[in-house]
Amino acid sequence: MSDLALGEALLAARLLALAPVQLGGICLRGGGPAREVVLEALRGHLADVPWRRLPLGIDDESLLGGIDVAASLRARSPVVRRGLLAGAAGGVIVAPMAERLREHVAGCLAQVLDGAGAFALVLLDDGANDERPPAALLDRMAFDIDLSAVAALDHTPPPATAIPFDAVATDEAALSALAGTSVALGIESLRPVLCALAAARAHAALHGRTALAEDDLQAAARLVLAPRATRLPASEEPPAEQAPADTPGDATDEPILGDQPPQDLVLAAALAAIPPDLLARLSSGTARRAGSGGSAGRKTRSRLRGRPLGARAGMPRGGARLALVDTLRAAVPWQGLRRTEADDNARIVVHKADLRVRRFEQRAGAVTVFCVDASGSAAAARLGEAKGAIQLMLAQAYVERSEVALIALRGAGAEVLLPPTRSLTRARRELAALPGGGGTPLAAGIHAAHALAEAVAARGRTPFCVFLTDGKANVDANGSPGRSAATADAEAAARALARSACAAVVVDIAPHPGAEARKLAETMHARYLPLPLADARALERAVTAARRAPASA
Amino acid sequence: MARFPFSAIVAQHEMKLALLIAAVDPAIGGVMVFGDRGTGKSTAARALAALLPPITMVDGCRYGCQPDERGTCPDPCTSAKSRRAPVPFVDLPLGATEDRVIGALDLERALRHGEKAFEPGLLAKAHRGFLYIDEINLLEDHLVDLLLDVAASGESTVEREGLSVRHRARFVLIGSGNPEEGELRPQLLDRFGLSVEVRTPEDIDTRVAIMRRCAAQERDPDAFAEEWHAEDEKVLRRIARGQKLVAKLAVPDGILEDAARLCQAVRADGLRGELTLMRAARGLAALEGSRTGRRAHMVRVAPMALRHRLRRDVLDETGSAARIERAVDELFG
Numbered sequence: 045m046s047d048l049a050l051g052e053a054l055l056a057a058r059l060l061a062l063a064p065v066q067l068g069g070i071c072l073r074g075g076g077p078a079r080e081v082v083l084e085a086l087r088g089h090l091a092d093v094p095w096r097r098l099p100l101g102i103d104d105e106s107l108l109g110g111i112d113v114a115a116s117l118r119a120r121s122p123v124v125r126r127g128l129l130a131g132a133a134g135g136v137i138v139a140p141m142a143e144r145l146r147e148h149v150a151g152c153l154a155q156v157l158d159g160a161g162a163f164a165l166v167l168l169d170d171g172a173n174d175e176r177p178p179a180a181l182l183d184r185m186a187f188d189i190d191l192s193a194v195a196a197l198d199h200t201p202p203p204a205t206a207i208p209f210d211a212v213a214t215d216e217a218a219l220s221a222l223a224g225t226s227v228a229l230g231i232e233s234l235r236p237v238l239c240a241l242a243a244a245r246a247h248a249a250l251h252g253r254t255a256l257a258e259d260d261l262q263a264a265a266r267l268v269l270a271p272r273a274t275r276l277p278a279s280e281e282p283p284a285e286q287a288p289a290d291t292p293g294d295a296t297d298e299p300i301l302g303d304q305p306p307q308d309l310v311l312a313a314a315l316a317a318i319p320p321d322l323l324a325r326l327s328s329g330t331a332r333r334a335g336s337g338g339s340a341g342r343k344t345r346s347r348l349r350g351r352p353l354g355a356r357a358g359m360p361r362g363g364a365r366l367a368l369v370d371t372l373r374a375a376v377p378w379q380g381l382r383r384t385e386a387d388d389n390a391r392i393v394v395h396k397a398d399l400r401v402r403r404f405e406q407r408a409g410a411v412t413v414f415c416v417d418a419s420g421s422a423a424a425a426r427l428g429e430a431k432g433a434i435q436l437m438l439a440q441a442y443v444e445r446s447e448v449a450l451i452a453l454r455g456a457g458a459e460v461l462l463p464p465t466r467s468l469t470r471a472r473r474e475l476a477a478l479p480g481g482g483g484t485p486l487a488a489g490i491h492a493a494h495a496l497a498e499a500v501a502a503r504g505r506t507p508f509c510v511f512l513t514d515g516k517a518n519v520d521a522n523g524s525p526g527r528s529a530a531t532a533d534a535e536a537a538a539r540a541l542a543r544s545a546c547a548a549v550v551v552d553i554a555p556h557p558g559a560e561a562r563k564l565a566e567t568m569h570a571r572y573l574p575l576p577l578a579d580a581r582a583l584e585r586a587v588t589a590a591r592r593a594p595a596s597a
Numbered sequence: 598m599a600r601f602p603f604s605a606i607v608a609q610h611e612m613k614l615a616l617l618i619a620a621v622d623p624a625i626g627g628v629m630v631f632g633d634r635g636t637g638k639s640t641a642a643r644a645l646a647a648l649l650p651p652i653t654m655v656d657g658c659r660y661g662c663q664p665d666e667r668g669t670c671p672d673p674c675t676s677a678k679s680r681r682a683p684v685p686f687v688d689l690p691l692g693a694t695e696d697r698v699i700g701a702l703d704l705e706r707a708l709r710h711g712e713k714a715f716e717p718g719l720l721a722k723a724h725r726g727f728l729y730i731d732e733i734n735l736l737e738d739h740l741v742d743l744l745l746d747v748a749a750s751g752e753s754t755v756e757r758e759g760l761s762v763r764h765r766a767r768f769v770l771i772g773s774g775n776p777e778e779g780e781l782r783p784q785l786l787d788r789f790g791l792s793v794e795v796r797t798p799e800d801i802d803t804r805v806a807i808m809r810r811c812a813a814q815e816r817d818p819d820a821f822a823e824e825w826h827a828e829d830e831k832v833l834r835r836i837a838r839g840q841k842l843v844a845k846l847a848v849p850d851g852i853l854e855d856a857a858r859l860c861q862a863v864r865a866d867g868l869r870g871e872l873t874l875m876r877a878a879r880g881l882a883a884l885e886g887s888r889t890g891r892r893a894h895m896v897r898v899a900p901m902a903l904r905h906r907l908r909r910d911v912l913d914e915t916g917s918a919a920r921i922e923r924a925v926d927e928l929f930g
Contacts, residue, residue: 066815104694147735151691154731158639180732183634214812216805223804232797233635237804238811373702377713377759
């Protein structure tokens with residue numbers, strides 16, 4: 045089964061070699077040795093063009109070109125260095141660890157791809173889970189192939205004699221088949237559709253055809269459109285739903301589809317290539333909107349690594365890196381004066397005051413973790429308030445680049461209902477239905493909040509926990525009912541949270557604020573906030589105020 | 598490579614209209630385009646820049662001086678010759694440093710001659726043209742602020758590294774972004790003159806039309822440009838006529854009153870809303886060759902002039918455009 049992915053990747057590599065500019069590039073996800081095989085094949089196809097590797101932490105000068113300071117100092121005259129982008133013109137740029145590409149670098153690459161498209165881009169994506177290369181780049185390249193499940197490496201591509209890409213003509217039927225398929229699959233961006241057309245033409249060229257055949261369109265749908273599907277066709281008959289179980293290769297000559305119009309065939313080919321787990325994710329409504337938007341999580345992650353800002357005066361120590369160019373910039377205007385003073389004609393005289401250090405952007409936004417007691421009769425109202433407050437906070441999130449998460453306590457345990465997110469759209473969708481009821485597993489809730497807070501802190505952000513509870517625990521850490529054990533467990537959990545020094549606030553939502561919640565807050569070293577009649581707005585205001593001044597608790 | 602012709606862009610009428618109004622009256626203060634990737638935002642902006650007739654500037658001037666402004670830039674430029682150049686279109690890369698945007702000390706001249714000279718940045722390059730910023734919502738706030746300042750004043754003032762430079766930088770600022778990936782602060786949003794929302798075309802015919810034209814353009818850019826040349830010329834004539842008309846175009850008091858009432862009805866914060874609404878109505882009237890601004894003009898530009906100035910209520914999901922239309926219906930319907 046999985047070797048098919050390798051076959052597809054090798055096919056994509058051959059197509060890319062035929063029309064590198066039109067197709068933009070290929071993203072290879074995971075795969076280790078299989079990826080090497082594909083890269084090797086692509087190198088074979090594109091042997092006579094320059095190949096450049098994009099270092100992860102590349103700076104502007106190396107990327108776009110500029111003055112080489114070291115060489116300039118040596119030569120005593122400015123030495124201009126060609127940037128990597130210029131050096132790769134007409135060739136291939138390979139970007140390892142593409143899921144960590146900085147936005148800025150991705151932006152520069154995207155600009156060049158948009159322009160004359162002077163190179164083909166190969167992204168090597170080693171991301172785990174949700175980490176993906178910047179959406180701006182994925183949107184501009186034809187192929188996005190997951191090799192992580194490839195088992196066997198032996199694959200012999202069928203022989204083919206290619207004709208030039210330009211010799212292949214397009215026709216109306218092909219256009220409408222691809223356009224219809226893209227609409228049916230919910231692909232919003234038009235770039236992939238244009239890429240699919242180019243891929244179909246490349247496929248035809250590979251097989252020596254000057255006109256597009258059914259096979260070409262199906263290959264394009266499979267390789268380009270299928271990985272970007274965000275939905276399945278609204279009124280699709282059952283066979284299509286089962287199609288993913290088939291192998292992509294089989295779909296092309298399925299007899300049932302024989303006398304259907306081309307668009308349906310193309311769509312069927314795309315559907316067959318959609319990975320089975322996408323179906324599951326689509327049905328649970330959590331599928332990522334591939335190719336367009338929905339990338340708030342990724343963006344935030346890459347932001348954490350810090351984007352270089354300007355430089356400021358300072359000594360290069362304590363982790364601060366010397367900003368050579370800026371140091372020289374600061375020193376240069378004084379050279380005439382200093383040379384006379386020091387009677388030194390030979391060297392550039394750099395004073396301590398000229399030293400500049402690099403600054404990196406630390407947009408380590410705050411993550412507010414709401415932990416809501418959804419037990420008892422007031423559960424629905426409380427969850428509603430928390431939901432409203434979360435949406436209000438998210439609406440403000442762009443100010444501080446902060447994120448919000450939600451944990452609900454209900455029944456026997458705690459459940460993370462909304463993982464940390466910045467997207468209002470996503471929060472709305474996932475908060476739509478929140479059932480409540482059951483006991484109050486406070487200990488489990490505090491544990492869950494603690495674990496989430498630590499995960500957040502490990503990713504370089506500042507967690508802030510908000511507990512909406514009356515403090516009356518009645519389910520212990522193991523999920524069994526019993527007030528005394530539950531209270532003891534909750535206290536232990538609260539003490540553990542206090543030790544982690546995570547800022548927190550306990551919002552007492554009991555109709556008559558009582559001692560339990562106050563005690564919980566004290567144990568937790570958290571602020572105590574009685575708010576019996578909170579509505580969403582009051583809650584949002586209170587939490588924001590508490591977060592801004594957690595030290596004064 | 599020939600650019601995609603402006604008139605060959607399929608659908609996206611509101612975005613095209615906003616860009617044309619900005620071309621007629623650059624003082625409108627920039628256009629913000631909200632929308633998904635791959636909806637032709639940058640294509641439209643580039644196409645408009647390419648459509649406009651070449652500008653004449655002093656030969657070798659780094660600040661793009663007009664011939665009658667010779668010697669007024671910081672250099673100052675001295676050449677007696679002038680040359681024609683295409684309308685500048687600067688695509689600001691995400692994460693561009695302040696140095697690249699506003700300019701910095703010219704390192705080359707500093708190293709070679711030990712002299713303090715200013716190397717103009719992208720703002721100077723964009724003078725008399727367009728400055729396009731994709732994903733402006735991800736740009737640092739202070740840079741957005743700076744850009745809006747310069748766009749509004751038409752002048753860039755640099756005071757840093759011992760340099761003190763002031764140069765002209767009149768351009769149409771076009772920002773684009775997808776609100777799902779993070780939003781722009783309301784204070785910054787308010788400073789944009791117009792804002793439009795672009796959606797990806799969902800019907801197959803429109804998509805086919807786009808694919809057909811893109812394929813044709815790619816196959817033979819020159820022939821494609823030739824095919825659309827007449828249409829582009831028409832657009833160009835409309836802009837030229839509009840630019841001539843807009844200066845002396847009068848907007849009757851009644852329309853101004855209507856504009857004020859509309860702003861009040863939708864509770865658009867601040868006076869910028871009314872001013873922009875009036876300006877945009879005038880721009881549209883000029884674009885259509887009308888000698889006076891009419892209410893119909895004002896109503897048509899109301900969504901793009903006010904959409905981004907409404908106070909947001911997160912718990913109310915009604916879109917801004919719908920609220921404006923409702924208010925228009927109630928007031929003038």
